[in-house]
Amino acid sequence: MSKEINFDDFTKVDLRVGTIIEANDFPEARKPSYKLVIDFGDLGKRQSSAQITTLYSREELIDKQVVAVVNFSPKQIANFMSECLILGAVQGDNVVLLKPENSIKNGTAVS
Numbered sequence: 001m002s003k004e005i006n007f008d009d010f011t012k013v014d015l016r017v018g019t020i021i022e023a024n025d026f027p028e029a030r031k032p033s034y035k036l037v038i039d040f041g042d043l044g045k046r047q048s049s050a051q052i053t054t055l056y057s058r059e060e061l062i063d064k065q066v067v068a069v070v071n072f073s074p075k076q077i078a079n080f081m082s083e084c085l086i087l088g089a090v091q092g093d094n095v096v097l098l099k100p101e102n103s104i105k106n107g108t109a110v111s
Contacts, residue, residue, distance in 0.1 A: 034056075
């Protein structure tokens with residue numbers, strides 16, 4: 001388990017639901033990854049890099065809703081600027097994306 005945090009720490013994390021609208025190969029990344037563009041509704045579109053190539057094809061990612069942290073500082077990954085962090089459960093070398101059970105409005109806050 002990671003270091004314990006308090007509720008105030010948790011409330012600083014802005015988790016939102018978005019829909020993947022673009023998925024492209026990212027050959028410059030050190031580990032196999034995709035470059036993704038996610039639509040967060042009123043928050044706009046953000047891009048992210050994700051190491052999810054073993055379980056997901058680019059085609060099946062399009063229109064998939066995901067949960068992401070949208071208030072991280074942008075992070076340079078190779079020649080790409082990642083603007084959010086998509087959440088997933090790590091199982092061995094695979095990452096399984098976290099997603100809402102039902103389709104909901106892009107930009108909806110997760111609490």
